[in-house]
Amino acid sequence: MVAVFTLEEVSVRRGQALLLDSVGIEIRAGSCTALVGPSGAGKSTLLRLLNRLGEPTGGRVLLHGRPLPEFDVLALRRRVGLVAQAPTLLTERVLDDLRVGRQELTEDEAAKLLERVGLPDSMLERPTAGLSGGEAQRVCLARTLAVKPEVLLADESTSALDPASTAAVEAVFKQLAADGMTVVLVSHDAAQARRIADEAVVLTAGRLVEHGPVAQVAYLQGDAV
Numbered sequence: 645m646v647a648v649f650t651l652e653e654v655s656v657r658r659g660q661a662l663l664l665d666s667v668g669i670e671i672r673a674g675s676c677t678a679l680v681g682p683s684g685a686g687k688s689t690l691l692r693l694l695n696r697l698g699e700p701t702g703g704r705v706l707l708h709g710r711p712l713p714e715f716d717v718l719a720l721r722r723r724v725g726l727v728a729q730a731p732t733l734l735t736e737r738v739l740d741d742l743r744v745g746r747q748e749l750t751e752d753e754a755a756k757l758l759e760r761v762g763l764p765d766s767m768l769e770r771p772t773a774g775l776s777g778g779e780a781q782r783v784c785l786a787r788t789l790a791v792k793p794e795v796l797l798a799d800e801s802t803s804a805l806d807p808a809s810t811a812a813v814e815a816v817f818k819q820l821a822a823d824g825m826t827v828v829l830v831s832h833d834a835a836q837a838r839r840i841a842d843e844a845v846v847l848t849a850g851r852l853v854e855h856g857p858v859a860q861v862a863y864l865q866g867d868a869v
């Protein structure tokens with residue numbers, strides 16, 4: 645197995661609270677890994693360590709065997725892109741938003757990015773203010789992909805979307821992993837994790853309780869989540 649990320653005994657303590665407790669996992673290259681578990685389990689905390697939006701207070705996170713602090717943080721964040729829960733558009737026009745991380749992006753490339761996330765190229769000239777939540781989330785996803793990251797992190801990226809937009813975003817994640825990208829997503833939805841992920845990491849109260857192929861992870865079986 646080629647590990648993209650290796651977490652060695654990773655802990656995160658904030659004051660009295662132990663948000664992550666000695667978590668050790670490897671995240672396989674070219675797979676879609678879902679971080680699942682109950683509310684407050686530490687899923688977002690773990691995800692944010694992977695591009696240094698957060699720092700462990702114990703243990704180490706390695707990218708291809710190198711500790712994350714050895715990388716330039718901005719270069720790391722281009723390599724490990726994050727799509728947040730709520731879409732945040734940064735400019736007034738869709739095309740300009742897609743160029744935020746890559747100014748030299750041509751209109752052709754921008755149109756291809758939109759196609760990749762299931763949006764028509766006619767949207768390039770649209771004002772960002774008029775987009776629906778589902779469209780805005782997919783523009784954010786396209787903007788992240790414009791930078792050509794090696795890894796895509798997604799934190800509950802469909803939790804505010806209607807079923808049709810959720811299905812569209814899920815299809816994009818699946819296709820990205822099928823194309824060889826490493827995708828790590830946080831989901832509170834077991835059915836979603838089963839639909840799109842290859843592997844699942846189950847956290848409860850900051851501790852790793854299971855990690856394996858989705859079909860073998862007990863937490864994801866049945867509808868009891």
Ligand SMILES: Nc1ncnc2c1ncn2[C@@H]1O[C@H](COP(=O)(O)OP(=O)(O)OP(=O)(O)O)[C@@H](O)[C@H]1O
Pocket residue numbers: 658659661663681682683684685686687688689690830832
């Ligand atoms: N700065 C902080 N100080 C103390 N506790 C914190 C801090 N930040 C987060 N927490 C707590 O850490 C726990 C883990 O938070 P985290 O957001 O990682 O969980 P989660 O599994 O993603 O939850 P959810 O599914 O509800 O988003 C929560 O109980 C949260 O309240």
